[in-house]
Amino acid sequence: MVHVTMTVNGNAVTGEVEGRTLLVDFLRDDLRLTGTHVGCDTSQCGACVVHVDGLAVKACTMLAAEADGAAVATIEGQANADGSLNVIQQAFQDHHGLQCGFCTPGMVMSAAALLMENPKPSEAEVRDYLEGNMCRCTGYQNIVKAIMAASGQDVATVSVA
Amino acid sequence: MYDFDIERPKSIAEAVASMGDDVQALGGGQTLIPTLKQRLASPEKLVSLTGIAEMKGICTGDDGRLCIGGATTHADVAAHEGTFAGLAQLAGRIGDPAVRNRGTIGGSLANNDPAACYPAAVLGTGAGVVTDRREIAADEFFDGMFSTALDEGEIITEVRFPVPQKSSYQKFVQPASRFALVGVFVARYADGVRVAVTGASEDGVYRWSEAEDALGKQFDAGVLADLEVAAEGMMEDVHGGPDYRAHLVKVMTARAVTAAR
Numbered sequence: 001m002v003h004v005t006m007t008v009n010g011n012a013v014t015g016e017v018e019g020r021t022l023l024v025d026f027l028r029d030d031l032r033l034t035g036t037h038v039g040c041d042t043s044q045c046g047a048c049v050v051h052v053d054g055l056a057v058k059a060c061t062m063l064a065a066e067a068d069g070a071a072v073a074t075i076e077g078q079a080n081a082d083g084s085l086n087v088i089q090q091a092f093q094d095h096h097g098l099q100c101g102f103c104t105p106g107m108v109m110s111a112a113a114l115l116m117e118n119p120k121p122s123e124a125e126v127r128d129y130l131e132g133n134m135c136r137c138t139g140y141q142n143i144v145k146a147i148m149a150a151s152g153q154d155v156a157t158v159s160v161a
Numbered sequence: 162m163y164d165f166d167i168e169r170p171k172s173i174a175e176a177v178a179s180m181g182d183d184v185q186a187l188g189g190g191q192t193l194i195p196t197l198k199q200r201l202a203s204p205e206k207l208v209s210l211t212g213i214a215e216m217k218g219i220c221t222g223d224d225g226r227l228c229i230g231g232a233t234t235h236a237d238v239a240a241h242e243g244t245f246a247g248l249a250q251l252a253g254r255i256g257d258p259a260v261r262n263r264g265t266i267g268g269s270l271a272n273n274d275p276a277a278c279y280p281a282a283v284l285g286t287g288a289g290v291v292t293d294r295r296e297i298a299a300d301e302f303f304d305g306m307f308s309t310a311l312d313e314g315e316i317i318t319e320v321r322f323p324v325p326q327k328s329s330y331q332k333f334v335q336p337a338s339r340f341a342l343v344g345v346f347v348a349r350y351a352d353g354v355r356v357a358v359t360g361a362s363e364d365g366v367y368r369w370s371e372a373e374d375a376l377g378k379q380f381d382a383g384v385l386a387d388l389e390v391a392a393e394g395m396m397e398d399v400h401g402g403p404d405y406r407a408h409l410v411k412v413m414t415a416r417a418v419t420a421a422r
Contacts, residue, residue, distance in 0.1 A: 002167060019167035019207065020197075042195055043260065055236070055262040061194045062263060063187075065167045066209055113258070131339070132257025 004068040008033065009077025017064040024048045024059035026067075027074060035075040035105050039134070046133030049106040049113075050074045056113035058132070075105035078112065088112055088150040095155065097146035099137035106133050111147045120151055123158055162198055166206040173215060173318055177293045179208045180314035186210055188268025189234060191260050210267070216318055219244075226289070226321040231267025238266060246422060247328030247348065251278050254332060256339055267317035273365060275306045275396065276340040280366035281330060283320060285346030285357030291319040306365045325350050327380075327421040331413045333360075335400050342400055343409035345369075347417035353377045356414055361406045363394050372414055382415035 001016045008031060015030050027033045027050070036059055039047035043061040050059045051073040078086050085093065088111050098104045107130070114121060114129040121129065126147050127140070135143060145155040167187075170176040180186065185204035187193055189211065196202050210216060216232035219241045227245050229238060239253030239261060255261055255269075255278050269279040270290060283290065283299045290297045293316045302310050311317070325348035332344035341360035348355045354376040356369045375384040390410045395403035 019165045020162040022162075022194075041198065043191060046257070046259065049259055052262075056259045057262050058259045061191055061260075063167060063190065063194070063207075063209070065169065066190075066211055068169065110258070129258055132259050 002065040002068070004064060006067050006070050006072055008072045009074060015064075019063070019065060021064040022060055023050070023052075023057075023062045023064045023067050023072070026064035027059060027072070033074050033076050037102055037105055039102065039106075044132075044134065045103070046106040046110060046130075047103050049109040049133065051109060051113060054113075054116065056110055073109075075108055078108060088115070088147070091146040091150035092143070095142045095146040095149055097138065097143045098135075103133060103135045103137075107135065107143055111150065114147070115151055120153060121147070123148060163200065163203055165197075165204060167209060168206065169209045169212045171212055171214070173213060173293055173316065176208050176210060176213060176316055177314075179206075180316070181206075184208060184314065186271070186314075186316050188232065188265040188271070189263035190268075191256065191264040192268065192272050192274065210265070210316065216267070222321060224321075225324065227324050229266055229320050229322070231291075231317040231319055232265050233267075235261035235264050235266070235269075245322060245324045245328070247325065247330055247346070248282055248322060251282050251330040251332075251346070254278070254330075254334075266320055270302070270320065271309060271311060271317055273303055273307055273309050274340070275362070275365040276335070276338075276342070276344075276360040278330065278332065278341060278344055278359065281341075281344050281346035281357045281359040282322070283357075284366050284368060285330075285355050286322050286325060286328075286348050287355060288323065289321040290317055291321060292317055296321070300368075303366050306363070308365075323350070329417040329420040329422065331417040331420060333409050333413055335360075343406055343413050345410065345413040345417045347376070347414060347421055349376075349380055349421060354380060356417075358410050358414075361395050361410050363396050369410065369414065376418060380418065380421075382418040385411055385415050385418070 037047040039045035048059040183205040187207040187209045216230045222228045235252045242249040328348040330346045332341045335342040343360045356372045359366045390407040392403035392407040395406040
């Protein structure tokens with residue numbers, strides 16, 4: 001077993017993990033933070049995207065032992081301090097950027113990573129950044145709209161791809 | 162997943178000391194972790210290279226080559242546009258953003274997937290692959306699909322690229338995996354042109370020497386028109402047959418020449 005210490009959504013946590021324990025399993029099974037989803041478990045779908053030291057990563061393709069010492073952010077830490085939805089989450093609701101909702105935690109975390117690095121992305125940049133996040137319901141249209149809206153941009157011009 | 166041990170050394174020396182029988186070095190894990198899940202590999206112990214600060218980063222060496230630490234991520238190479246634009250462009254199109262934040266140049270090269278992008282840049286520039294014990298020339302490094310000149314337990318610590326005057330990597334993307342169905346790296350130097358092709362051959366990445374000769378005389382996509390690419394020895398899968406891949410080699414080389422800057 002490996003002893004790990006990290007912060008998750010700003011809270012210090014410690015745990016004992018096996019070498020094989022994936023970061024997503026540590027978050028879901030040990031910390032009971034089940035907002036991060038496992039869709040494909042093969043790093044294709046992006047439902048498990050979290051931030052590690054500010055960078056989007058697929059938590060199903062990173063070992064928990066490798067997050068030792070890191071700052072991890074998950075969907076549970078995204079809401080505002082008063083519990084209200086943050087600007088990205090609110091935009092997903094306003095623009096109906098989800099249907100079944102399974103991919104949404106990963107979509108929101110990827111959107112947050114994109115807007116940290118590029119606060120006013122073009123529509124093409126949004127679509128490009130979502131290359132590793134799959135949604136089988138929406139056809140992406142309203143997800144792209146939501147992210148454009150969350151960045152404070154006009155969504156009337158979002159194309160029908 | 163099956164049970165294994167993991168170590169996270171802080172230095173190259175510690176990592177080398179941790180290697181041994183049935184021990185596998187772990188780069189960013191973007192290929193190795195899925196491979197372990199499928200039991201296609203099952204080492205007893207992983208030695209993670211991601212905690213080794215001296216294996217990360219990009220700088221220009223005394224000989225003018227661009228030196229990239231073996232544990233440097235694709236995202237970091239993509240962000241380093243100023244010195245070698247063709248390489249940054251290649252790194253920025255590997256996988257997706259989350260994969261680029263974990264995957265490393267050393268891991269990609271050690272795996273030598275026949276459709277990976279980095280092997281084309283390394284062979285297409287004649288880069289040097291530096292390990293914990295020697296420097297291996299690109300022309301000696303790649304040894305067929307998923308095979309390299311690395312010895313058991315040898316770790317890629319750095320890659321040194323001679324920076325070309327002009328270069329470009331053009332990839333015809335296999336849309337599900339985002340690996341190269343065919344990818345071509347073209348680099349122009351004062352003393353000649355190098356052309357490396359990934360994703361096409363059953364023997365993995367290779368140099369297209371006829372194109373190198375023709376482009377060395379005249380660096381213009383038009384000179385490729387008279388060249389033939391044989392379908393024999395090209396890979397065949399559900400995404401494309403040997404004829405299609407041979408055709409793409411020529412198309413992507415022409416695009417790379419035209420796009421080179």
